[in-house]
Amino acid sequence: MDRLAALLSNFHLSASVFNAGALCHGSRHPAKAGTGYVHILTGGTLHLAVAGHRARQFDEPVLILLTDDGEHWLGPGAQGAETLCGSFRFGLGQVGPIYRALPSLLAVPLDRLDCLSGLLELMLAEVREERCGRQATLDRLCEVLVIQLLRYLMDSGHVDTGLLAGLAHPKLAKAFIALHNQPAVPWTLTGLASEAGMSRARFAKVFRDTAGQPPGEYLALYRLGLAQAKLRDGVSLDAAASQVGYSSASALAKVFRRHTGLSPIQWRNLQCPETASDQKSKSR
Known part of the structure; x- marks a missing residue:
């Protein structure tokens, strides 16, 4: 593991x-x-x-x-x-x-x-x-x-809250590993609790107390960060959405705008100006 x-x-x-x-x-x-x-x-x-x-x-x-x-x-x-x-x-x-x-x-x-x-x-x-x-x-x-x-x-035990604390927890670690390995799975609270071998209510409380945020919020931010990494590596918006668990590119775009204030393409162009310049050159 x-x-x-x-x-x-x-x-x-x-x-x-x-x-x-x-x-x-x-x-x-x-x-x-x-x-x-x-x-x-x-x-x-x-x-x-x-x-x-x-x-x-x-x-x-x-x-x-x-x-x-x-x-x-x-x-x-x-x-x-x-x-x-x-x-x-x-x-x-x-x-x-x-x-x-x-x-x-x-x-x-x-x-x-x-x-x-x-x-x-x-x-x-x-x-x-x-x-x-x-x-x-x-x-x-x-x-x-x-x-x-x-x-x-x-x-x-130096870190008592956040991701590293969650990965140190013998039960929570199993849920973290599952969602990190399979971000496209339509995870539910019940599904993640099952991975951890805990009841739904117990899992939700221990996760929030240990990680510092609810499971759904962590999963959403993880998927967003993973989508950003894929876009910066040149993966298309459609492919990135599918690989991180969104039903469509437009669904991922909504998350981008909510968290960054930018569309995925605008964000990628700011992060990778050389890519944006290449695309402009090809379109001429």
Whole structure:
């Protein structure tokens, strides 16, 4: 029972390491919609300032996860700082359910992350040895790091509400996996409760208390995010509607307008201006 398989397949993870080794001076990171950051302090002292939050200082090895909407600033202490810093996205970023489920700011001491120790050693070895393909290797390892972090968040109890909390629940996880794997099924509350092995009333309450929203609302937003991912990948509106559980393109278009204020085509053209330009060229 792979709790992440369908999510990672539909909302593709990409990551990039942009600092590996000594942090020589302060760095400012502007907010980017749908872009998260992982900053790992492996030695020295690190200062962190996030817009809207109290500034913090870290003197022990730590992993910092940031998905906050505000910009943030990093700086080394007087004795310097050794860091691994990367950014990541899940497909369309904030549109996807995984990104929305992540905490906005989380700091975990490295000595609590035994699951990452071997991976961090691999990354640090790449930093030290500077072999060919170094950047590509670090980027791929950063993707693995993010997946390992998702596992940690599900299994450690750090997140007590939202999608990751739902996937950590032994019964709710079965319903989440079913709807993620088969979004086009005409799911009902009774059907999802059956997948979870719970009564209809009990399932509705536990789902809302754990996920933070009713099952129908989660399903609608999941289908919308999945449709957006498919449209951005070049799938036609008719095909996208069918694949995510809408009876017609017009039914999907109504959902788009209600949630985004745009038609699906308008939305895709804003997200993928290069696609819109290609289509205009072909129509001339």
